[in-house]
Amino acid sequence: xxxxxVRFPWGPxxxxxxxxxxFAAPVLLAVTFGVFAVAALSPFDPVKAYAGTAGLTASQAExxxxxxxxxxxRPLPERWWDWLTSALTGDLGxxxxxxxxxxxxxxxxxxxSALLALCAFAVAVLAGTGLGVLAARRQGGPLDRAVxxxxxxxxxxxxxxxxxxxxxxxxxxxxxxxxGGLTDAGSDVVTFGQVASHLVLPALVLGLSQLPWFFxxxxxxxxxxxxxxxxxxxxxxGVRERxxxxxxxxxxxxxxxxxxxxxxxxxxxxxxxxxxxVFSWPGIAAATVQAATSVDFPLLAAxxxxxxxxxxxxNLLSDLLYGVADPRVGFDG
Amino acid sequence: MTAxxxxxxxxxxxxxxxxxxxxxxxxxxxxxxxxARADSVVVGTATEPESLSPLLGYGKDGNSKxxxxxxxxxxxxxxxxxxxxxxxxxxxxxxTYTYKxxxxxxxSDGQPFSAKDxxxxxxxxxxxxxxxxxxxxxxxxxxxxxxxxDTVVFTLKYPYAPFAERTVLPIAPEHIAGRQDVNSGDFxxxxxxxxxxxxxGWSKGEKLSFKANPSYWGGEPAxxxxxxxxxxxxxxRATRLRSGELDAAILPPNLAKGLGRDKGRRTYAAKxxxxxxxxxxxxxxxxxxxxxxxxxxxxxxxxxxVDRLLEGAGKPAYGPVPTDSPWFxxxxxxxxxxxxxxxxxxDAGWRTGEDGIRVKDGVRASFPLWYTSGDKIRQDHALxxxxxxxxxxxxxxxxxxxxxxxxxxxxxxxxLAGGGSPADPDFDQYLLLTSSLGGDGFNNMARYDxxxxxxxxxxxxxxxxxxxxxxxxxxxxxxxxxNPGYVFLTHIDHLYVVNDTWDGLSTQVEPHxxxxxxxxxxxxxxxxPKQK
Numbered sequence: 001x002x003x004x005x006v007r008f009p010w011g012p013x014x015x016x017x018x019x020x021x022x023f024a025a026p027v028l029l030a031v032t033f034g035v036f037a038v039a040a041l042s043p044f045d046p047v048k049a050y051a052g053t054a055g056l057t058a059s060q061a062e063x064x065x066x067x068x069x070x071x072x073x074r075p076l077p078e079r080w081w082d083w084l085t086s087a088l089t090g091d092l093g094x095x096x097x098x099x100x101x102x103x104x105x106x107x108x109x110x111x112x113s114a115l116l117a118l119c120a121f122a123v124a125v126l127a128g129t130g131l132g133v134l135a136a137r138r139q140g141g142p143l144d145r146a147v148x149x150x151x152x153x154x155x156x157x158x159x160x161x162x163x164x165x166x167x168x169x170x171x172x173x174x175x176x177x178x179x180g181g182l183t184d185a186g187s188d189v190v191t192f193g194q195v196a197s198h199l200v201l202p203a204l205v206l207g208l209s210q211l212p213w214f215f216x217x218x219x220x221x222x223x224x225x226x227x228x229x230x231x232x233x234x235x236x237x238g239v240r241e242r243x244x245x246x247x248x249x250x251x252x253x254x255x256x257x258x259x260x261x262x263x264x265x266x267x268x269x270x271x272x273x274x275x276x277x278v279f280s281w282p283g284i285a286a287a288t289v290q291a292a293t294s295v296d297f298p299l300l301a302a303x304x305x306x307x308x309x310x311x312x313x314x315n316l317l318s319d320l321l322y323g324v325a326d327p328r329v330g331f332d333g
Numbered sequence: 334m335t336a337x338x339x340x341x342x343x344x345x346x347x348x349x350x351x352x353x354x355x356x357x358x359x360x361x362x363x364x365x366x367x368x369a370r371a372d373s374v375v376v377g378t379a380t381e382p383e384s385l386s387p388l389l390g391y392g393k394d395g396n397s398k399x400x401x402x403x404x405x406x407x408x409x410x411x412x413x414x415x416x417x418x419x420x421x422x423x424x425x426x427x428x429t430y431t432y433k434x435x436x437x438x439x440x441s442d443g444q445p446f447s448a449k450d451x452x453x454x455x456x457x458x459x460x461x462x463x464x465x466x467x468x469x470x471x472x473x474x475x476x477x478x479x480x481x482x483d484t485v486v487f488t489l490k491y492p493y494a495p496f497a498e499r500t501v502l503p504i505a506p507e508h509i510a511g512r513q514d515v516n517s518g519d520f521x522x523x524x525x526x527x528x529x530x531x532x533x534g535w536s537k538g539e540k541l542s543f544k545a546n547p548s549y550w551g552g553e554p555a556x557x558x559x560x561x562x563x564x565x566x567x568x569x570r571a572t573r574l575r576s577g578e579l580d581a582a583i584l585p586p587n588l589a590k591g592l593g594r595d596k597g598r599r600t601y602a603a604k605x606x607x608x609x610x611x612x613x614x615x616x617x618x619x620x621x622x623x624x625x626x627x628x629x630x631x632x633x634x635x636x637x638x639v640d641r642l643l644e645g646a647g648k649p650a651y652g653p654v655p656t657d658s659p660w661f662x663x664x665x666x667x668x669x670x671x672x673x674x675x676x677x678x679x680d681a682g683w684r685t686g687e688d689g690i691r692v693k694d695g696v697r698a699s700f701p702l703w704y705t706s707g708d709k710i711r712q713d714h715a716l717x718x719x720x721x722x723x724x725x726x727x728x729x730x731x732x733x734x735x736x737x738x739x740x741x742x743x744x745x746x747x748x749l750a751g752g753g754s755p756a757d758p759d760f761d762q763y764l765l766l767t768s769s770l771g772g773d774g775f776n777n778m779a780r781y782d783x784x785x786x787x788x789x790x791x792x793x794x795x796x797x798x799x800x801x802x803x804x805x806x807x808x809x810x811x812x813x814x815x816n817p818g819y820v821f822l823t824h825i826d827h828l829y830v831v832n833d834t835w836d837g838l839s840t841q842v843e844p845h846x847x848x849x850x851x852x853x854x855x856x857x858x859x860x861x862p863k864q865k
Binding site for chain 1: 563738
């Protein structure tokens, strides 16, 4: 069924991806400079952040020495250029706030964030699409009304609140799922079973917080499609309901959702930020906040490049999918 | 390039996770609730250290678990020998401290500990290239040298009575830390020390795991596994304690009250030097007036703050020294006396204006008070202080901000500040009150300037005679009654709720910041399983 619905025009797709990649380089460059500039303008003082509570009893001379050691008193373009040139040779520098090479910080954390985000995305897309189609089929029906009102509620609910609610219910009341961390606090080894059980709540919460958008788009798209003449005709010809729903309704209803997939990436990243914090998930999102408030240039720049790349990749993905789903759109880039 | 490397790293991490996962699936799971394990303890804390390198300031106040200092504190905060064999020999002029070292101690990698490691540690911290923000605590040190394998001699620039208190800071191994970049090397996250525990894992923002050091010179601890789970949010920490994932946690008073009543749990309230005060900047026309300072000092209802803001978990504070400390000067307690406060202001010429706020020579008795945003305890204190001041006819305008916003205003605006260091009165008071340190970083934020206090602080720091030191700190506290530089509000108890399964728990008198070293687990290496 899917095979007949979708045909992949590999050539044009690759060309579009290539064009986007070329375009991405200057964007990333501009973004890193922007990050340095904004961070330099921010009221946060990297020296204070580095010193932490010790800074509250440190003498001025000591703070000045620290400023010189950290090299944060140098002019902005110089710092940026140094960072850029060493980054291009593979040296991402040292994170002041983590006291660790940036590559290590990212390497240790990005995998866990990606795992969380992918699972959450899968939950949101699959459940959102499924429920959307079902709701569109009987608009105004009990299922539609129940899920729609739930979706509007979820849309308004902050992710961290959902997280706390989930912890209260599943961990405290029922005691069935762990409330945080990557593994049980007392266990040292990272095992598949441990991670899987600890992943359930954060992925579910993050997925649920994204679900309304997918659900509402699919519901509307499919409902509109079911109202169109070809569908009415198909129904009149006696084509089976299942075929009508998936072949016609879902296919045109999915179009707006495909662009949504890409555009939800930034939202997913900010959502992950709160969810990772609530669940003590050792991902990259928490590090991003710390890097930002501590004006940790090397870490912040690397993380911003990563986030920008994720957004660009998300957009590319949604455009590619859009082109595949609707050949009229094409791959102009 | 960057993105590709990072994505590669992501893929590698994922792959690794799946492989370890697959391998572990065949083995029986060792997980389960934290308390199920008889020899492990999991505690929840709100903060985690930036680094685990003593060279960058980790564990400088002792209790670092991975490391030992030359000296350490016992339950009563008295100094006891640790890596030193005995307390130091101090020369008559107070300028030379000689430590004889314990022999036969090994670092956890098997290499012997010796005097050169001590010299290396102190010299590295004092090196300007080392990014240690607390190095001014060792300001007095002129030089540190090894005399043979087992003797270390410190020579000081000036007599500094509390110096021995500074030598609780942990000793790093030269053969590891000396071979890498002090500020960013491996050692900052994978430390090796002589202490009762070895670090087995540190997932930043999540937890630190330790296991007992089988060859610890003080004997292998009975708690074999020790985990510090880092949970910033108070409610989440309480939840995870209740769900059985944690064996102990630090909690704010309202949450501790609820959980502490559960069967099988105990609440420990640690007495502290942790004060909250209001700075009275001398450069502000209102707070610079001694009459206003005296009036505010007795217009505040400290008892009410302890009862309502801290739910009883604290004490009224009349100075940096808490009332139950041997350093406290009896008789300097000030009762809440609104009428007397009003009288002082009337006598000083502050007349009540039309809106109820006093005025003198065209100056309205009104000043801003900053507190750090997001800190509920400080916010509560600030609002309570403002409401008490209002009753005496002084308007206090409370405002929230980050330190970045507050710092440039500290010269003229009041700040709801906190601090406290129990080891020696010098540690707090010298930085807080010495006039020459006015406005130096965060030292002496109010720019307090009182020659009598300056002299007393100097005498106290140089004198080796405990009686003379006590007399000097008495002078300081009496001066603070006559001319308050700060309105001290409360000393705050730190509350810990712990599952009642171990013997040997106690709390020390705690400082303002409470990281890994404070809490009932300050001596976790000596806990024993409770007899059932």
